[in-house]
Amino acid sequence: MTARPCRGEIKEEIIRNNLSVAVIAAAALALCGGAAPVSHYPGNQGLTWAALAQLPDWTGAWALDPPSFQRVVATSGGPDGNPNIPPLTPQYAAMRKANGAANGGQGPAGTGVETNSLHCLPSGMPGMMSSPFSFEFLYTPGRVTIINDGREIRRVYTDGRGHNPNADPTFEGDAIGHWEGDTLVIDTQNILPDADLFVGMHTGANTHVAERISKIGPHTLEDQLVVSDPVIFAKPWRYYRTYQLNKLGMSEYVCEQNNRDSNGIVNLTPPPE
Amino acid sequence: MNFFNSRLLAVACASLAGIQPVFAHHSFSNFDMSRMETVSGTVRALEWTNPHVWLWIDVPDGKGGVIPYGLEGAATGEMARQGWSRTKVTKGEKITAQMHPLRSGQNGGSLGKTTFADGSSLGNTLVLKK
Numbered sequence: 279m280t281a282r283p284c285r286g287e288i289k290e291e292i293i294r295n296n297l298s299v300a301v302i303a304a305a306a307l308a309l310c311g312g313a314a315p316v317s318h319y320p321g322n323q324g325l326t327w328a329a330l331a332q333l334p335d336w337t338g339a340w341a342l343d344p345p346s347f348q349r350v351v352a353t354s355g356g357p358d359g360n361p362n363i364p365p366l367t368p369q370y371a372a373m374r375k376a377n378g379a380a381n382g383g384q385g386p387a388g389t390g391v392e393t394n395s396l397h398c399l400p401s402g403m404p405g406m407m408s409s410p411f412s413f414e415f416l417y418t419p420g421r422v423t424i425i426n427d428g429r430e431i432r433r434v435y436t437d438g439r440g441h442n443p444n445a446d447p448t449f450e451g452d453a454i455g456h457w458e459g460d461t462l463v464i465d466t467q468n469i470l471p472d473a474d475l476f477v478g479m480h481t482g483a484n485t486h487v488a489e490r491i492s493k494i495g496p497h498t499l500e501d502q503l504v505v506s507d508p509v510i511f512a513k514p515w516r517y518y519r520t521y522q523l524n525k526l527g528m529s530e531y532v533c534e535q536n537n538r539d540s541n542g543i544v545n546l547t548p549p550p551e
Numbered sequence: 552m553n554f555f556n557s558r559l560l561a562v563a564c565a566s567l568a569g570i571q572p573v574f575a576h577h578s579f580s581n582f583d584m585s586r587m588e589t590v591s592g593t594v595r596a597l598e599w600t601n602p603h604v605w606l607w608i609d610v611p612d613g614k615g616g617v618i619p620y621g622l623e624g625a626a627t628g629e630m631a632r633q634g635w636s637r638t639k640v641t642k643g644e645k646i647t648a649q650m651h652p653l654r655s656g657q658n659g660g661s662l663g664k665t666t667f668a669d670g671s672s673l674g675n676t677l678v679l680k681k
Contacts, residue, residue, distance in 0.1 A: 410629055411626070411628060412628060427626070524632060526628075526631050528628075529628030529631065531601045531626050531628060535600050535601050536603070538605065538623070539581070544653060544657060544659065546619075546621045546658065548595060548596065548607050549596050551596070
């Protein structure tokens with residue numbers, strides 16, 4: 279990656295482009311970190327274009343691999359004691375039984391065992407990281423942006439800022455990260471209580487997600503997750519997902535394109551010949 | 552249980568999970584996952600769309616006509632990783648596909664292993680093609 283110009287070089291650009299002094303100063307501050315908050319974490323936090331080049335290379339599309347996918351399927355149902363089902367509080371264990379998810383998704387048909395995407399809503403966190411799509415990790419100074427085929431976007435700030443207590447809750451939550459060597463550590467909170475935990479279960483008002491993402495092989499990324507919510511979980515839910523480099527690249531997934539399953543009713547009208 | 556042990560259990564469980572379609576979009580509550588049926592006929596159409604790919608097969612009704620069956624696959628990206636493409640089949644091609652039938656009794660189901668006219672086949676599992 280070519281480093282962006284800083285200070286003196288920016289002056290030359292300004293003269294060439296005939297930009298105003300104010301724009302120049304703002305650009306210098308933004309690009310060179312002069313106004314950016316100071317990171318509390320040691321080591322390279324990717325605060326400049328030059329620093330980003332020293333971070334681990336996660337270029338490409340990364341898709342949930344078959345073992346992880348099977349774990350996702352196993353989490354979609356099964357009886358209590360299934361190691362893929364997180365330890366729920368009695369209240370939420372009862373809720374899961376009532377909505378059919380505890381019966382392998384084969385319980386009473388209905389929206390109780392469905393995911394947000396049935397309604398073309400985002401999964402949100404933490405469900406997004408278990409979606410069987412490809413993911414890409416885009417670096418810009420002080421930020422990693424995670425995008426999946428389903429057009430969900432996570433903006434992970436590594437510029438040293440803290441959580442914004444006044445921000446509106448969102449599906450993806452407020453993601454604050456930092457780099458520990460080659461590992462991206464993310465703390466996500468302020469998640470809407472409508473995001474997917476797993477099939478048949480939504481997040482709560484205080485769901486918190488802690489992640490450590492790193493490359494564990496030349497073509498494998500791993501995300502270690504710890505999801506906690508004292509109302510939902512009897513103890514924090516620890517699990518991991520692995521992703522393999524998908525040489526086919528990213529795909530376009532538009533949920534509204536040909537949604538024949540809307541609201542559980544399957545439209546079996548064949549396409550016109 | 553520590554994190555490492557939970558991993559081992561998760562892998563063990565995954566190995567027992569068997570063939571499952573992909574639920575990018577919904578669970579399998581519409582399908583009878585305990586049953587696997589086989590339909591044979593000719594390709595009517597392949598809808599290479601999201602949230603799901605749909606394979607349409609004209610199945611002979613035994614009276615000289617055909618009944619269209621709609622078989623739901625995964626999202627295009629997932630199907631591509633399994634070896635499918637928008638040009639994988641042609642209209643009129645002989646084809647045999649396994650499916651978990653719809654609970655509603657409608658003529659359709661969740662797409663499973665598909666065998667093509669040349670004898671080759673693809674399974675609808677998340678198997679990456681490298």
